[in-house]
Amino acid sequence: MRLDEYLRKRDEFALQEKRFNRVYLPVFFGLLIGNLFVVKAIPESWGGWWLYLIGFFALLFGNLWFTTRREKRRVAEAGLNCRSCRRPLVGVPGDLAVTTGRCASCGGQAFD
Ligand SMILES: [Zn+2]
Numbered sequence: 001m002r003l004d005e006y007l008r009k010r011d012e013f014a015l016q017e018k019r020f021n022r023v024y025l026p027v028f029f030g031l032l033i034g035n036l037f038v039v040k041a042i043p044e045s046w047g048g049w050w051l052y053l054i055g056f057f058a059l060l061f062g063n064l065w066f067t068t069r070r071e072k073r074r075v076a077e078a079g080l081n082c083r084s085c086r087r088p089l090v091g092v093p094g095d096l097a098v099t100t101g102r103c104a105s106c107g108g109q110a111f112d
Contacts, residue, residue, distance in 0.1 A: 001079065003098065003111045010094060013078040028063060084108030 001009075035056060042052070075081060075088040082089055082097075085106035089097045097103055097110040 001111055006111055009078050009080060013080060082110060
């Protein structure tokens, strides 16, 4: 992949992520804030607090799992992985690859 092709793909990837985050982040933080109201409305005598806590932490860690898997899949679909070691070339590793022409993980040539 040539540098100009990589830059075009990276810009397109960033734009799609921005669009996704415009919806995803308000929903996620809305659930977190909504949780405060739900907790306040539950009577203290309710015996299912442990179940609620399990559900809440399942939401938090499930979110972490979902976003990590989604990003890996999206990077691979966009073709933004290093061609030598297959590590993602987005964010700081991508900036380093653009600046140096080499993958920050393996040192292999990032572009043609
Ligand atoms: Zn590499």
